[in-house]
Amino acid sequence: xxxxxxxxxxxxxxxxAGTLSFPEAVVVxxxxxxxxxxxxxxxxxxxxxGVLLDDQAPETLSxxxxxxxxxxxxxxxxxxxxRPASADPVLPAPLDQFALGPWRWLGPGVHxxxxxxxxxxxxxxxxxxxxxxxxxxxxxxxxxxxxxxxxGAYATEDGVFSRGDFEEADPSVxxxxxxxxxxxxxxVAALDGQIxxxxxxxxxxxxxxxx
Numbered sequence: 001x002x003x004x005x006x007x008x009x010x011x012x013x014x015x016x017a018g019t020l021s022f023p024e025a026v027v028v029x030x031x032x033x034x035x036x037x038x039x040x041x042x043x044x045x046x047x048x049x050g051v052l053l054d055d056q057a058p059e060t061l062s063x064x065x066x067x068x069x070x071x072x073x074x075x076x077x078x079x080x081x082x083r084p085a086s087a088d089p090v091l092p093a094p095l096d097q098f099a100l101g102p103w104r105w106l107g108p109g110v111h112x113x114x115x116x117x118x119x120x121x122x123x124x125x126x127x128x129x130x131x132x133x134x135x136x137x138x139x140x141x142x143x144x145x146x147x148x149x150x151x152g153a154y155a156t157e158d159g160v161f162s163r164g165d166f167e168e169a170d171p172s173v174x175x176x177x178x179x180x181x182x183x184x185x186x187x188v189a190a191l192d193g194q195i196x197x198x199x200x201x202x203x204x205x206x207x208x209x210x211x
Contacts, residue, residue, distance in 0.1 A: 005165045023123045023190040029094035031148040034164035109134030123192040138176035143192025145169045152185030
């Protein structure tokens with residue numbers, strides 16, 4: 001999968017249609033709040049979806065349809081937890097509704113914390129903070145990884161990602177993001193499964209490098 005600075009058109013269309021997984025939608029929403037220029041793509045997707053919906057023949061709902069819809073809404077509401085008033089003010093607005101777990105050490109200069117209430121299956125949202133000049137472990141992915149930069153900047157073989165930039169990666173991508181900004185780099189990411197460390201050393205370190 002090629003790397004971009006904004007979500008792919010397919011992912012934006014899925015976001016507009018409401019078919020993205022909950023964790024992925026949180027990260028896309030964070031990107032849209034930091035990069036308003038991307039919003040027309042999402043709005044176009046919503047408009048296209050509305051036209052397609054209008055063209056569909058109406059169908060009679062089953063007697064259980066209302067109960068199923070209300071149950072899904074209740075499930076989403078249970079996933080959302082309010083953040084404390086003292087939470088970090090630099091986070092984009094879509095993250096304001098979630099409580100945050102404690103920072104956990106992942107490696108020299110690398111810390112991670114969970115965005116609580118966002119898990120759907122094996123997919124969840126995390127915040128990743130890497131100190132200036134430090135690198136994340138070189139890794140590939142067990143599933144899709146969506147990352148949005150909140151502050152600072154990091155570089156991979158594909159260039160520099162700075163505030164508001166969005167990266168899509170999957171098992172075909174192996175990279176080692178290195179922070180190139182003077183300040184720490186803070187990112188929000190949706191992870192499906194665990195990151196995978198290549199080589200024999202990676203297998204030895206895997207139990208200690210878990211997101």
